[in-house]
């Protein structure tokens with residue numbers, strides 16, 4: 590059989606489209622709540638549930654998964670609004686949080702009177718990550734007065750859930766002044782797209798061979814030839830011509846944790862590297878002692894952690910109210926540290942050690 594050379598230049602082309610967009614619902618200084626739109630499926634998730642009055646009704650109804658770091662009020666007070674918006678729509682929600690989270694959600698649900706709704710009108714799937722990394726769940730419904738007991742799942746903290754678009758969410762347990770606070774990482778995989786206009790130009794009809802081609806590309810088996818619509822092509826050339834790849838991206842969400850060797854190690858172990866990061870930057874560098882006291886991060890500490898996770902796109906929030914009208918200065922300071930620090934390596938490790946010794950002194 591004849592092999593059709595295509596003389597395609599280069600390899601697979603990348604589209605710069607991000608698989609997700611996010612928004613700090615309350616800006617730099619308000620309650621933590623981050624709306625993340627997963628563009629490939631039009632659904633959204635929330636990191637934390639502070640006040641969410643600034644989130645429009647339409648966006649609220651897009652939220653299907655909620656990841657709560659811990660139950661300090663500024664991270665959980667928005668639960669009621671989320672509940673209220675979803676009850677008439679009979680939407681099932683899935684929520685994640687730290688140890689005791691199932692009980693906290695149960696208590697919130699039981700604090701209202703529900704005699705006017707239909708059986709099973711509320712059904713929330715709640716998961717909690719416990720101290721040993723195990724994940725427990727309960728499906729809470731009004732039918733049995735939200736009484737389902739928590740049961741242990743086979744899940745582990747480093748793989749909590751796979752969403753419909755193939756994105757995965759992992760958790761890392763942080764120490765926040767003696768209580769657990771959960772950091773999360775959303776990992777959206779790379780996807781392959783077929784350029785239909787190129788198919789047409791090559792007079793190729795779509796068929797099962799396209800799936801084979803995508804599989805070969807995805808698994809790195811691009812050598813040799815492939816039969817496409819009855820004709821033979823070199824795999825690498827055909828792929829370069831008709832397939833584009835949307836880059837994978839990952840987003841780390843970090844809030845309410847102290848700068849400690851243990852927390853840093855747990856983050857690196859659970860998350861590895863990430864492309865995007867949203868991190869609290871609660872205090873200015875000069876207010877380190879306040880940060881230590883409240884178990885929060887300073888601007889410099891958040892930049893050090895972001896660098897150690899290989900983050901390229903760095904965003905800060907949850908700046909302390911003590912800065913009044915000036916949270917931008919703290920955010921600016923964090924960005925400046927981020928830009929001046931090196932990437933992962935011995936030089937960065939040394940900077941981290943210096944900061945750890947300052948925290949302990």
Ligand SMILES: [Zn+2]
Pocket residue numbers: 621661663664845907
């Ligand atoms: Zn907080």
Ligand SMILES: [Zn+2]
Pocket residue numbers: 659661765845
């Ligand atoms: Zn807190």
